[in-house]
Amino acid sequence: MSGSAKLNWVLLLAVIGVFALSWYLEPDPTQRNFMFLPGMVSAVPYESFTANPVLAGGATMQLPPAGTIARGYAPIHFEATPEEAERAGRELENPFSADDLLALEQGERVFETYCQLCHGSGGEGDGTVAMRGFPTPPSLLAPKARELPDGRIFHIATFGQGNMPSHAAQIEPEERWKAVMWVRQLQAAAPPVIEEQVDEGVEAEMVSAGEEGEDIVSVSDPEVDDER
Numbered sequence: 001m002s003g004s005a006k007l008n009w010v011l012l013l014a015v016i017g018v019f020a021l022s023w024y025l026e027p028d029p030t031q032r033n034f035m036f037l038p039g040m041v042s043a044v045p046y047e048s049f050t051a052n053p054v055l056a057g058g059a060t061m062q063l064p065p066a067g068t069i070a071r072g073y074a075p076i077h078f079e080a081t082p083e084e085a086e087r088a089g090r091e092l093e094n095p096f097s098a099d100d101l102l103a104l105e106q107g108e109r110v111f112e113t114y115c116q117l118c119h120g121s122g123g124e125g126d127g128t129v130a131m132r133g134f135p136t137p138p139s140l141l142a143p144k145a146r147e148l149p150d151g152r153i154f155h156i157a158t159f160g161q162g163n164m165p166s167h168a169a170q171i172e173p174e175e176r177w178k179a180v181m182w183v184r185q186l187q188a189a190a191p192p193v194i195e196e197q198v199d200e201g202v203e204a205e206m207v208s209a210g211e212e213g214e215d216i217v218s219v220s221d222p223e224v225d226d227e228r
């Protein structure tokens with residue numbers, strides 16, 4: 001008998017064995033099941049959803065007293081509208097100071113986890129999701145994003161904007177503020193694109209396309225010129 005035929009017999013016997021066992025061990029629904037660790041099934045303390053003779057209302061789970069706010073869930077008194085985004089920009093301030101390096105480092109992690117996929121690690125709108133068909137976000141290094149106040153970016157991270165979804169459910173408010181810090185850091189680290197530089201780049205390209213053999217390096221980069 002070949003190896004695979006043997007294996008088939010073993011498997012057939014195993015299947016028959018399983019059916020036989022489940023028939024033989026068929027539970028009797030009129031009897032209680034075996035209880036493993038009974039202390040976990042019938043706990044000594046009152047359980048969340050059981051009646052409670054000690055607490056008010058006779059219930060174990062109590063409603064929070066009126067007017068209380070759960071830790072970390074401070075309400076944000078802004079709506080998800082463009083006007084409110086502007087108001088957030090005027091009224092909200094980042095609770096972390098710019099020289100809080102720990103918060104900045106955590107902000108990088110938040111950005112890398114939740115923003116980079118669309119905005120790209122450098123903030124230039126070249127994240128994987130954008131590269132694969134999601135509407136490309138504008139560069140966070142562009143003058144427009146540089147001019148957005150911190151509070152406005154916090155509002156965008158909280159409520160979304162246009163095609164960008166809200167991130168309030170994924171990221172706690174403090175972490176959103178840290179991400180704002182990282183956006184500022186990316187902007188500070190990259191020199192702003194000035195109109196003139198863009199023009200020069202286009203000119204250099206035109207030269208290279210038009211006049212064959214022309215030394216393009218000398219047009220855009222005088223430093224390389226000096227080295228020769």
Ligand code: HEC
Binds near residue numbers: 136138171
């Ligand atoms: C699913 C992709 C996606 C993710 C994730 C995402 N964004 Fe965006 N973001 C966008 C898109 C698309 C826009 C452009 C929205 C529009 O139509 O105005 C945008 C716009 C922005 C803008 C406004 C830029 C401008 O010039 O108007 C900021 C600031 C911003 N995002 C910050 C963030 C931050 C911070 C995070 C992480 C907490 C984040 N985004 C996560 C897609 C994303």
